[in-house]
Amino acid sequence: MLQILQFKEAALKLKDRFIGGSVEKSLEEATSNTDNLNVPTRILNDIADRSYNPEEYDVILKHVWFLLGSPVDKWRRIIKV
Secondary structure: OHHHHHHHHHHHHHHHHHHOOOHHHHHHHHOOOOOOOOOOHHHHHHHHHHOOOHHHHHHHHHHHHHHHOOOHHHOHHHHHO
16 A cells, blocks of 8 residues: 555655646645636636645645635635635
């Protein structure tokens, strides 16, 4: 099981290197406070895939909890993710 997690982590690092994205960039784009509620599914899938990596999982949850601490009228940003 450990080898699978290590392989997945290595694959995500390679994906970052070739695509040039980071989990923070994906989170900011997905939770931006714009009127457009349509987030591309590739971004949502990217965030979902990254949630299996323990390091990026922490980053994702910290971002969500930070947004939950914002005023209620800004929560629409979280619903999008």
